[in-house]
Amino acid sequence: xxxxxxxxxxxxxxxxxxxxxxxxxxxxxxxxxxxxxxxxxxxxxxxxxxxxxxxxxxxxxxxxxxxxxxxxxxxxxxxxxxxxxxxxxxxxxxxxxxxxxxxxxxxxxxxxxxxxxxxxxxxxxxxxxxxxxxxxxxxxxxxxxxxxxxxxxxxxxxxxxxxxxxxxxxxxxxxxxxxxxxxxxxxxxxxxxxxxxxxxxxxxxxxxxxxxxxxxxxxxxxxxxxxxxxxxxxxxxxxxxxxxxxxxxxxxxxxxxxxxxxxxxxxxxxxxxxxxxxxxxxxxx
Amino acid sequence: xxxxxxxxxxxxxxxxxxxxxxxxxxxxxxxxxxxxxxxxxxxxxxxxxxxxxxxxxxxxxxxxxxxxxxxxxxxxxxxxxxxxxxxxxxxxxxxxxxxxxxxxxxxxxxxxxxxxxxxxxxxxxxxxxxxxxxxxxxxxxxxxxxxxxxxxxxxxxxxxxxxxxxxxxxxxxxxxxxxxxxxxxxxxxxxxxxxxxxxxxxxxxxxxxxxxxxxxxxxxxxxxxxxxxxxxxxxxxxxxxxxxxxxxxxxxxxxxxxxxxxxxxxxxxxxxxxxxxxxxxxxxxxxxxxxxxxxxxxxxxxxxxxxxxxxxxxxxxxxxxxxxxxxxxxxxxxxxxxxxxxxxxxxxxxxxxxxxxxxxxxxxxxxxxxxxxxxxxxxxxxxxxxxxxxxxxxxxxxxxxxxxxxxxxxxxxxxxxxxxxxxxxxxxx
Numbered sequence: 125x126x127x128x129x130x131x132x133x134x135x136x137x138x139x140x141x142x143x144x145x146x147x148x149x150x151x152x153x154x155x156x157x158x159x160x161x162x163x164x165x166x167x168x169x170x171x172x173x174x175x176x177x178x179x180x181x182x183x184x185x186x187x188x189x190x191x192x193x194x195x196x197x198x199x200x201x202x203x204x205x206x207x208x209x210x211x212x213x214x215x216x217x218x219x220x221x222x223x224x225x226x227x228x229x230x231x232x233x234x235x236x237x238x239x240x241x242x243x244x245x246x247x248x249x250x251x252x253x254x255x256x257x258x259x260x261x262x263x264x265x266x267x268x269x270x271x272x273x274x275x276x277x278x279x280x281x282x283x284x285x286x287x288x289x290x291x292x293x294x295x296x297x298x299x300x301x302x303x304x305x306x307x308x309x310x311x312x313x314x315x316x317x318x319x320x321x322x323x324x325x326x327x328x329x330x331x332x333x334x335x336x337x338x339x340x341x342x343x344x345x346x347x348x349x350x351x352x353x354x355x356x357x358x359x360x361x362x363x364x365x366x367x368x369x370x371x372x373x374x375x376x377x378x379x380x381x382x383x384x385x386x387x388x389x390x391x392x393x394x395x396x397x398x399x400x401x402x403x404x405x406x407x408x409x
Numbered sequence: 410x411x412x413x414x415x416x417x418x419x420x421x422x423x424x425x426x427x428x429x430x431x432x433x434x435x436x437x438x439x440x441x442x443x444x445x446x447x448x449x450x451x452x453x454x455x456x457x458x459x460x461x462x463x464x465x466x467x468x469x470x471x472x473x474x475x476x477x478x479x480x481x482x483x484x485x486x487x488x489x490x491x492x493x494x495x496x497x498x499x500x501x502x503x504x505x506x507x508x509x510x511x512x513x514x515x516x517x518x519x520x521x522x523x524x525x526x527x528x529x530x531x532x533x534x535x536x537x538x539x540x541x542x543x544x545x546x547x548x549x550x551x552x553x554x555x556x557x558x559x560x561x562x563x564x565x566x567x568x569x570x571x572x573x574x575x576x577x578x579x580x581x582x583x584x585x586x587x588x589x590x591x592x593x594x595x596x597x598x599x600x601x602x603x604x605x606x607x608x609x610x611x612x613x614x615x616x617x618x619x620x621x622x623x624x625x626x627x628x629x630x631x632x633x634x635x636x637x638x639x640x641x642x643x644x645x646x647x648x649x650x651x652x653x654x655x656x657x658x659x660x661x662x663x664x665x666x667x668x669x670x671x672x673x674x675x676x677x678x679x680x681x682x683x684x685x686x687x688x689x690x691x692x693x694x695x696x697x698x699x700x701x702x703x704x705x706x707x708x709x710x711x712x713x714x715x716x717x718x719x720x721x722x723x724x725x726x727x728x729x730x731x732x733x734x735x736x737x738x739x740x741x742x743x744x745x746x747x748x749x750x751x752x753x754x755x756x757x758x759x760x761x762x763x764x765x766x767x768x769x770x771x772x773x774x775x776x777x778x779x780x781x782x783x784x785x786x787x788x789x790x791x792x793x794x795x796x797x798x799x800x801x802x803x804x805x806x807x808x809x810x811x812x813x814x815x816x817x818x819x820x821x822x823x824x825x826x827x828x829x830x831x832x833x834x835x836x837x838x
Contacts, residue, residue, distance in 0.1 A: 180809045191772075221574070
């Protein structure tokens with residue numbers, strides 16, 4: 125397993141995602157001899173995981189079963205142990221496209237100024253076998269910059285005062301320029317960022333917000349109203365019948381019939397706001 | 410400043426034959442750079458000869474006659490000095506339609522004299538009786554509006570998925586099933602598209618989705634484009650201008666042979682022999698006609714015959730090539746171990762999804778785009794609650810359908826869709 129390459133079989137040391145049911149998952153690090161407790165019973169790593177195919181059904185000790193999934197960045201996003209507020213797939217997807225990220229891109233992300241978090245992140249990158257692709261620097265990006273000059277194709281900022289880092293971001297870019305993104309929850313932060321971007325000759329400045337709406341697919345049954353016995357067919361009932369012929373069997377008794385249909389309903393709560401995404405192009409020097 | 414340092418300027422320069430994107434304001438157009446080729450962009454004929462050898466991202470003035478010339482970097486000195494006089498508010502400004510002293514004919518003749526856009530704007534300002542009374546804000550707005558009309562600046566950009574997706578959605582949304590760029594972004598991420606994977610793509614979005622997937626893969630891994638009808642549509646993909654080694658990772662397979670492939674009855678030679686027979690049967694009558702002709706015509710006929718033979722030879726080579734490609738695509742699919750499936754088509758998504766999921770390994774993501782929600786599984790309602798038109802996504806992860814709990818790894822079987830969710834992606838600027 126690696127986050128950059130799929131593998132077929134689960135091996136010792138892998139991170140796997142245990143799918144327990146709707147909206148319920150947990151990450152496990154596979155170690156021979158180890159056991160993991162779930163609400164369906166224990167999973168014995170040596171027999172239940174190692175050597176098994178990703179995507180297979182695994183029966184736990186109490187007889188219940190789970191699926192073991194190959195980790196992906198998207199699954200990790202919803203399963204990782206939180207150390208700070210994080211970005212989710214909807215925002216990440218737009219950031220990736222709007223920053224023109226592709227294989228070979230050199231990206232500067234806000235460096236981590238918190239020593240313990242920096243260390244944790246470095247360890248995690250190693251565990252996920254992407255250590256060769258990432259360098260973690262423990263410094264203050266607003267004061268010390270990114271620690272690199274003239275190498276970046278893209279810069280991503282997720283810090284409380286991005287305007288203080290823009291001057292440093294500018295230096296990090298390749299001579300031919302590149303794309304910048306700053307993520308901020310508040311509009312005041314966006315305003316200051318945009319002003320600073322303009323002052324530093326950034327172009328195509330644009331702020332977006334992306335909202336994702338997830339729908340549950342469910343069957344709903346709507347009872348039909350009872351208007352009492354029909355005296356004679358009026359114009360309005362005729363129209364109503366025309367509309368629903370598809371759903372009501374012609375033999376249906378109007379007094380106790382109902383219509384069942386599949387609907388897509390939004391969940392009770394949805395993420396209203398995560399943050400504004402401000403994009404800009406750093407032109408060639 | 411421009412000359413210092415060598416950097417990677419060679420690859421940053423526009424070369425003849427390059428696919429580029431022209432940008433004027435918020436309008437984009439994808440073209441291939443060729444000498445002496447007339448291109449129409451924003452109601453203007455232009456020639457791109459002068460962009461060759463310049464750097465990507467450069468802006469050009471369109472001169473009368475359609476020839477472009479490189480814009481001098483930052484000659485914005487004049488802008489600030491013009492607006493030194495400004496009014497406080499608009500209480501004395503009357504809209505009598507007489508504030509502009511230049512007539513339409515005057516402006517036309519200025520254009521014919523070959524005046525640059527900026528010079529025309531200056532003339533308009535000088536001949537506007539109300540300009541000095543406008544507020545600074547209104548003056549700025551006036552200039553901006555006139556600039557948009559008279560200054561024909563064209564920027565030449567290197568194509569990317571971002572730019573092409575915005576271009577298609579802005580210019581020809583119908584061609585890409587109204588797939589909006591932010592929805593495309595979700596697809597690439599939900600599909601976990603990355604270098605080294607084997608991805609199956611089915612799209613009727615002019616090749617835009619295919620190209621975007623190829624960009625994310627960076628020429629590493631493999632892609633199988635499933636196509637309906639006679640052949641794959643790739644115009645959108647071509648616009649990316651990928652280097653040739655990207656094309657080596659791209660395969661195509663006809664949708665109408667999916668069942669045969671899965672049943673193990675796919676005959677790679679089938680089509681070839683069929684059309685070869687056709688070719689022969691066409692040749693037969695022409696040979697019999699030859700008998701009745703005079704020597705001169707016989708000579709002509711022989712020449713024609715030679716040409717036909719040549720063409721047939723070319724056709725055979727092409728067929729051979731096509732056969733090889735079909736076999737290669739079939740071999741990739743046969744393993745039923747693809748790392749992802751991306752669908753964005755005008756076809757009913759259910760059979761497409763269920764049909765193509767069979768090629769995907771367990772524990773791999775799939776993503777389906779559809780313009781309409783109600784045709785997604787189970788005919789979801791209500792229809793009237795459609796968003797601004799970005800479309801809907803259905804995504805999930807495949808799992809092994811096999812219920813066995815034994816440690817032995819099972820052959821793929823039919824992965825069932827799990828964790829199905831319907832996503833409605835909205836964006837607001």
